[in-house]
Amino acid sequence: MNLQKICVIGLGYIGLPTASTLATHGVKVLGVDINSNIIESLRKGEIHIQEPGLRDVVTQAIQSGNFTFSTKPEEADVFYIAVPTPFLEDEHGEYDGRQYKLADMGAVTSAATAIVPYLRKGNLVVLESTSPPRTTTDLLVPILERSGLKAGSDFFLCYSPERVLPGQIMRELIENARVIGGITPESAKAGRAFYQIFVKGEIIETDATTAEMVKLMENTTRDVNIAIANEFSRLAERFGVDVWEAIRLANLHPRINILSPGPGVGGHCISVDPWFFVEAAPELAQLIYQARQVNDAQPKFVVEKVRQALGSLQGKKIAALGLAYKPDVDDLRESPATEVVHLLQEEGAQAKVWEPFKPDAHMQGINMVLSLESALAEAEAILLLVRHTEFVRFKPNDIALKTKARIAIDTVNAWDTNEWQEAGFQYHRLGVNKLPIP
Numbered sequence: 001m002n003l004q005k006i007c008v009i010g011l012g013y014i015g016l017p018t019a020s021t022l023a024t025h026g027v028k029v030l031g032v033d034i035n036s037n038i039i040e041s042l043r044k045g046e047i048h049i050q051e052p053g054l055r056d057v058v059t060q061a062i063q064s065g066n067f068t069f070s071t072k073p074e075e076a077d078v079f080y081i082a083v084p085t086p087f088l089e090d091e092h093g094e095y096d097g098r099q100y101k102l103a104d105m106g107a108v109t110s111a112a113t114a115i116v117p118y119l120r121k122g123n124l125v126v127l128e129s130t131s132p133p134r135t136t137t138d139l140l141v142p143i144l145e146r147s148g149l150k151a152g153s154d155f156f157l158c159y160s161p162e163r164v165l166p167g168q169i170m171r172e173l174i175e176n177a178r179v180i181g182g183i184t185p186e187s188a189k190a191g192r193a194f195y196q197i198f199v200k201g202e203i204i205e206t207d208a209t210t211a212e213m214v215k216l217m218e219n220t221t222r223d224v225n226i227a228i229a230n231e232f233s234r235l236a237e238r239f240g241v242d243v244w245e246a247i248r249l250a251n252l253h254p255r256i257n258i259l260s261p262g263p264g265v266g267g268h269c270i271s272v273d274p275w276f277f278v279e280a281a282p283e284l285a286q287l288i289y290q291a292r293q294v295n296d297a298q299p300k301f302v303v304e305k306v307r308q309a310l311g312s313l314q315g316k317k318i319a320a321l322g323l324a325y326k327p328d329v330d331d332l333r334e335s336p337a338t339e340v341v342h343l344l345q346e347e348g349a350q351a352k353v354w355e356p357f358k359p360d361a362h363m364q365g366i367n368m369v370l371s372l373e374s375a376l377a378e379a380e381a382i383l384l385l386v387r388h389t390e391f392v393r394f395k396p397n398d399i400a401l402k403t404k405a406r407i408a409i410d411t412v413n414a415w416d417t418n419e420w421q422e423a424g425f426q427y428h429r430l431g432v433n434k435l436p437i438p
Contacts, residue, residue: 001122001156001190003197004028007076009111011038011069013268013331014128014162015082016047017054017169023061025198030076031069034110039069050330050357053170072114078124078194079115082162083107085129087272095282098289101275103132105139112143119147124156124190130215130269131159132276136208137183152184158191159208161215166267166329177202181211219273220288225259226270227291230298233261233431237305243431244413261431263385263411264298264336266325271295271334299339302385302411302430306344309409309428310381314348319379319405321372322386323355323363330357337385340411341366352379356390376403382425387412396423 004027008019011033023029033039038048047058061067073079084107092099108129115125125144127136136159141151151157159181164172178195180203182188188205195203206214229247236243247258265271274292277285303313310316325335332338332355341351342365352367354375361368369375376382382405384391392414400406400423408420411430420427 001124001193002077003194005030005076006078006080006194007032007073007115007118008080008082009033009073009114010081010083010107010129011035011042012082012084013049013051013166013169014164015080016049016058017051017164017173018080018082018128020054020058020061020067021170021173021198023064023067024057027066027197029061029067030074031067032071032073032114033069034071036071039071042069051169052167057170073118075118075120076123078126079119080126080128080194081108081111081115082128083111084268085131085272086268087275093279093282098282100278100282100289100292102279103276105131105135108135108139109143112140113146116144116147119144119149119155121149121154124158124187124194126191126194127157127159128162130161130273130276131212132280133212133216134209134280135159135212136181141183152182152187156182156184156187156190157208158182158187159211160191160195161211161218163215163218166326166331174198175201177204179204179206179211179214181206181208181214183208216273216276219270220277220291222259223265223270223274223295224287224291226261226265227294229259229261230264230301231294232258234301236431237433240433242429244429260413262298262336262387263302263340263430265295266333266335266337267331268333271325271336295336299336299343302340303343303347305411305428305430306349306381306383306409307347309407309426313344316349317378317380318344318349318351318383319375319381319403320344320351320353320383320385321375321391322384322388323353323361323366323368324357324386324388327387328357328389330355332358332361332363338363338366340383340385351383352377355386356388373402376405379403379405381405381407381409384408384410384412384414387414396420396425400424 007030009032019031088102088104180191233243323337352375408425409428
């Protein structure tokens with residue numbers, strides 16, 4: 001199989017790092033994205049994603065002459081699809097009186113359709129977008145076979161889940177183990193040959209649906225484990241317990257590893273992927289559904305915590321720190337912090353939000369500011385929503401000089417209670433309530 005030219009469709013958080021990495025390994029890469037602004041910025045040597053090391057690799061790839069860009073595919077040896085799979089905005093499924101979210105597979109469908117005119121015998125098509133089980137066989141195969149070619153015999157088709165951590169993508173893209181699921185064993189072997197261009201980690205061959213399920217299982221397990229931690233935080237407040245102390249003590253047991261609670265679960269993985277199981281088999285995925293319900297409701301629990309600290313939310317001015325879905329990244333997708341801010345504003349609060357990793361972001365209905373000082377100006381309370389290292393290092397005495405606020409609410413266990421209290425703050429922490437609620 002020829003691997004001289006790769007067409008990467010989708011230049012987002014996975015596609016751009018993969019395309020640029022491939023180009024630095026000596027193959028010709030055409031990066032395709034329907035967003036013409038992305039294509040134009042790349043042609044100027046600029047990138048639209050903040051990820052450590054990415055800019056250097058993209059620059060190297062462009063300078064090598066191996067990396068070009070377009071809004072449309074061309075003939076290639078390999079077609080690699082890494083497009084978003086968000087939720088449908090206005091549609092839900094329903095089973096036994098329970099609503100669940102549905103995957104929007106429009107981008108995958110469009111990408112596969114765009115490939116059809118250029119598909120030739122011997123080509124390899126790789127789907128890396130996180131997808132519901134059987135997407136490769138039930139959605140992609142019929143579309144790609146409109147070319148007149150038969151999947152698995154005329155061309156190879158496989159699914160390989162991305163398994164990288166934002167903030168460490170450029171390293172994990174190369175070093176992590178890869179699961180390659182082919183619609184035939186031959187397709188899996190073709191997928192192995194493709195990933196061997198740049199992957200140093202172990203490469204394991206399986207079938208496509210197993211590979212799809214592996215990714216969903218990984219993130220669903222995290223979601224369920226976070227859900228129990230979040231539920232523990234609610235129980236701790238009910239019983240007058242410090243949940244962080246209780247978790248630390250419970251984790252002394254050699255077979256227990258309780259995760260940390262927080263304002264919810266976000267990102268385009270853990271908060272999304274479990275719904276794909278629920279959509280595919282709602283009668284079976286009952287625990288998964290309940291975990292999603294717990295985590296999706298956690299922002300409301302945070303808002304109630306803020307209400308308790310302030311007495312009322314109406315008209316209160318709040319400095320909300322952090323909008324990313326996890327620490328030290330610029331990714332705002334599906335962030336629970338966003339939901340918290342929206343809920344606060346619906347209750348009449350006025351929130352100014354500072355996200356140091358994306359200060360110039362524009363989020364509908366959210367007042368983003370360009371500096372910590374702007375967020376703290378006129379604030380009556382400080383609400384910590386993301387455990388950015390920069391926030392963890394705050395000195396409360398320094399913060400006290402920048403604001404009249406003397407109420408601090410920590411939802412991620414980042415600050416020391418005594419330090420903030422000694423600096424004159426009323427300090428409130430998620431999962432801590434020494435006065436039990438009746």
